[in-house]
Amino acid sequence: MGLGMGLNMLLLLAMVATNILSLYHLSSSLQSKPAAPPPVPDHLLHQLNTIRATINHLTRLRSTSATSTAASTTKAPVPSDLLLYAHISPIASACRDNPDLLHRYMNYTPFSLCPDDTDLSEALILRGCHPLPRRRCFSRTSAKIPSSLTSNPFPPALPDYALLWSHYSCKSFACLNRFNDDLGFDMKLESTKFLTTKSDLDLTIPQLVQIAKSSSSVLRLALDVGAGTGTFAARMKLHNITVLSTTMNLGAPYSEVTALRGLIPLHVPLQQRFPIFDGVVDLVRCGHAVNRWIPITSMEFLFYDVDRVLRGGGYIWLDHFFSKGIDLEKVYAPLIGKLGYKKVKWAIGNKTDASGLKNGEVYLTALLQKPLSR
Ligand SMILES: *[C@@H]1O[C@H](CO)[C@@H](O)[C@H](O)[C@H]1NC(C)=O
Numbered sequence: 001m002g003l004g005m006g007l008n009m010l011l012l013l014a015m016v017a018t019n020i021l022s023l024y025h026l027s028s029s030l031q032s033k034p035a036a037p038p039p040v041p042d043h044l045l046h047q048l049n050t051i052r053a054t055i056n057h058l059t060r061l062r063s064t065s066a067t068s069t070a071a072s073t074t075k076a077p078v079p080s081d082l083l084l085y086a087h088i089s090p091i092a093s094a095c096r097d098n099p100d101l102l103h104r105y106m107n108y109t110p111f112s113l114c115p116d117d118t119d120l121s122e123a124l125i126l127r128g129c130h131p132l133p134r135r136r137c138f139s140r141t142s143a144k145i146p147s148s149l150t151s152n153p154f155p156p157a158l159p160d161y162a163l164l165w166s167h168y169s170c171k172s173f174a175c176l177n178r179f180n181d182d183l184g185f186d187m188k189l190e191s192t193k194f195l196t197t198k199s200d201l202d203l204t205i206p207q208l209v210q211i212a213k214s215s216s217s218v219l220r221l222a223l224d225v226g227a228g229t230g231t232f233a234a235r236m237k238l239h240n241i242t243v244l245s246t247t248m249n250l251g252a253p254y255s256e257v258t259a260l261r262g263l264i265p266l267h268v269p270l271q272q273r274f275p276i277f278d279g280v281v282d283l284v285r286c287g288h289a290v291n292r293w294i295p296i297t298s299m300e301f302l303f304y305d306v307d308r309v310l311r312g313g314g315y316i317w318l319d320h321f322f323s324k325g326i327d328l329e330k331v332y333a334p335l336i337g338k339l340g341y342k343k344v345k346w347a348i349g350n351k352t353d354a355s356g357l358k359n360g361e362v363y364l365t366a367l368l369q370k371p372l373s374r
């Protein structure tokens, strides 16, 4: 962005400089009609050359930085969709930049049932087109609702009929769990999370509650960024703490299931400003979705937005943030440090799965407390 602004300033300068040059020509030829044009003064030529060289340099810089972000995005292993579209766009340009999707999304019959196209809205939101343009049609819902909507956030079973499956390759929870039981749809597995520690990288909810209590800090309201099916909110609910969960439906019905558990899904992508007022929440947790594959500028915006919604004395919990060890040291730790929060917990450990070992990656779990005043 700074680069673009610099470039514009230089282009402006160049324009002014070339205009001065032609004015000089014009005025001198007006004065002495028959004579040959006098040579252009050296200092003007010199200035013009310097401006040209700087523009070339900046243009090269800009294109290499563009390709290097493209290269790093194709390398990263996880959520390709989020990865691809977690870029920064000028405000309101994202809808217009995807005319084909937008056209399909807005093609409907007014005052009737909406087309069966939630995948289109998901695609548009991921590309930064949010809020979506309104449509005058009625949303589709499942024809059958559970006979008793549970207020237990860990229900023994999730009813398949409670949601629309048309946009997912799986058509049942059993299918999702067969595919991978750790996606968040196996309630038995979910009910074991946030309760035990295997290493210093784990923070349990009882520990978290204890930490807050011992520093006389009240936990009532929290935000879970990249919440999956809302298991953090579920566990916190049992402590009478209200958690909003940001969820996207990347290939599976994460948002619907969060709601089926009696928890609130906020349908917002990572590059969006949180729809929460300033300085009102006690805790923000950033889970697995917040990782090194987010472009650094977007990540900085994200952290500052977390700061915006946190009250003084509130906590940010980075839960298993991962990156290359060297990047944590040189890039991410300084970025996090800029917030000026107190380190309540700061644990780093090797990421020992195949890709972690190959890339020299580490995990960071940090609990940081926002200062009461700046
Ligand atoms: C949560 O609130 C309920 C109802 O007020 C109360 O009975 C229960 O003890 C509370 N649980 C915790 C963990 O504070």
Ligand SMILES: *[C@@H]1O[C@H](CO)[C@@H](O)[C@H](O)[C@H]1NC(C)=O
Pocket: 350, 360
């Ligand atoms: C972590 O990995 C590095 C090399 O990548 C190694 O030097 C270090 O001993 C490892 N640390 C632990 C605790 O295993």
